[in-house]
Amino acid sequence: ENIIVGVSNLPNQRFKIVSEQGGTFTLMVCGESGLGKTTFINTLFQTTLKHADPHQRRNQPIKRTVEIDVLRAILEEKNFSLRVNVIDTPGFGDNVNNNKSWQTIVDFIDEQHDSYMRQEQQPHRDVKFDLRVHAVLYFIRPTGHGLKPLDIETMKRISTRANLIPVIAKSDTLTAKELQEFKLRIRQVVEAQDIRIFTPPLDESESPDPAVMEHARQLIESMPFAVVGSETKFDNGQGTLVPARKYPWGIVEVENDNHCDFRKLRSLLLRTNLLDLILSTEELHYEAYRKLRLEGSGA
Ligand code: GDP
Numbered sequence: 001e002n003i004i005v006g007v008s009n010l011p012n013q014r015f016k017i018v019s020e021q022g023g024t025f026t027l028m029v030c031g032e033s034g035l036g037k038t039t040f041i042n043t044l045f046q047t048t049l050k051h052a053d054p055h056q057r058r059n060q061p062i063k064r065t066v067e068i069d070v071l072r073a074i075l076e077e078k079n080f081s082l083r084v085n086v087i088d089t090p091g092f093g094d095n096v097n098n099n100k101s102w103q104t105i106v107d108f109i110d111e112q113h114d115s116y117m118r119q120e121q122q123p124h125r126d127v128k129f130d131l132r133v134h135a136v137l138y139f140i141r142p143t144g145h146g147l148k149p150l151d152i153e154t155m156k157r158i159s160t161r162a163n164l165i166p167v168i169a170k171s172d173t174l175t176a177k178e179l180q181e182f183k184l185r186i187r188q189v190v191e192a193q194d195i196r197i198f199t200p201p202l203d204e205s206e207s208p209d210p211a212v213m214e215h216a217r218q219l220i221e222s223m224p225f226a227v228v229g230s231e232t233k234f235d236n237g238q239g240t241l242v243p244a245r246k247y248p249w250g251i252v253e254v255e256n257d258n259h260c261d262f263r264k265l266r267s268l269l270l271r272t273n274l275l276d277l278i279l280s281t282e283e284l285h286y287e288a289y290r291k292l293r294l295e296g297s298g299a
Contacts, residue, residue: 025075025274026085026112026131028162030105030154031139033091035169039229040137041071041086043243043254046231048266049073049084068108070131075270084270085131102154109133109161113289132286133162134277135198135269139169140186140224144178147189155195162285163198163277165268166190171226171260172245172252179226186224197223198280200273212272219268225261228254 029037045051051073067090075082089105112131119127136158140151147155158164166186171179190197200216203209233241234251244251254262269277 023081024083024085024130025270025278026087026133026135027269028087028089028105028109028133028136029139030089030136030158031091031169032141035091035139035141036227036229037091037137037139037169038088039231040139040227041088042231043229043262044086044266045071045073047243047255048270049075068104082270082274087131087133101150102157105136105154106157106161109136109158110289113161113286114293116286117290117293132281134281135163135165137265138164138166139227140166142168142170142173142182144174144182146185152189152193152195155190155197156193159196161289163280164196165198165265166224167265168224168226170228172228172247174226183224183226198273198277199223200268201276215267215272219264219272222261222264225265227262227265228252228260229262230254 029041031037051071069088071086071088073084073086075084087108089108109132112133116127116130116132119125119129138151138155138158140147155164155166168174168179168182168186174182189195200219202216203213228245230243230245232243232246234244234246236242236244236251236253242256243254245254253259257263
């Protein structure tokens with residue numbers, strides 16, 4: 001069993017920062033349509049989260065970007081509960097004009113920063129509505145070849161505004177060897193193109209916990225995470241029903257580390273690096289946006 005740092009076990013000070021901010025985590029998923037984004041969200045909810053209000057899936061108070069769908073859920077730990085928003089974006093890549101398909105995503109991220117900034121400028125600094133995006137999962141088509149120019153362009157734009165986490169969609173459609181080669185190729189392109197992806201920081205304190213360090217190293221080595229999603233459960237051969245995809249030769253289990261990186265990704269998002277994602281959004285991405293806007297308006 002992998003070491004998992006639960007939210008409630010985090011050092012007090014950082015824990016306090018987040019709980020004071022209301023304990024909200026906002027995750028966005030994007031990429032071409034048909035890559036399993038919606039299935040991934042449902043799998044994540046089924047295995048970890050509770051719907052805050054299942055009847056309110058649609059028609060959330062978001063203007064303009066009508067096609068963007070926000071799902072709300074609660075993550076409960078021993079003495080901590082976190083509101084989780086998941087933002088499902090319209091798939092792109094299927095339009096005739098693909099040139100600016102990243103625009104909706106980038107606009108949404110900017111609008112949330114903008115809305116937060118304006119609320120902060122109010123006399124009482126009473127922030128009621130915060131959908132600043134803490135992490136963006138970018139779904140890559142499992143071609144085995146490489147990244148398309150559109151992928152590169154989109155990832156570059158996202159990475160200047162938010163924590164970008166590329167994932168290989170439907171990784172069960174690749175063999176283990178194809179997957180390893182594909183991961184390597186993506187890592188090379190990310191480096192060559194200077195795309196800033198989110199990387200779990202290694203503990204640089206004087207006495208780092210070896211188990212935590214090892215977990216962080218494993219997360220870094222697994223990038224980009226290979227993802228399998230499924231809303232259906234199958235017998236894992238030991239009489240337990242588990243979320244999986246069925247093939248004539250057997251099943252691919254969502255929560256099996258030998259089959260895909262779903263558990264690693266979930267741990268990074270909701271446990272080990274939850275605070276890093278929230279704090280870097282606040283300190284890095286939001287601050288950069290604020291500075292840009294204030295300078296731009298001559299204020
Ligand atoms: P979206 O358009 O990105 O939201 O994709 P959907 O979640 O609607 O999934 C599109 C299709 O891919 C559906 O038929 C899913 O059952 C299938 N699918 C979703 N996730 C996976 C996966 O991990 N592996 C495989 N092989 N198929 C998947």
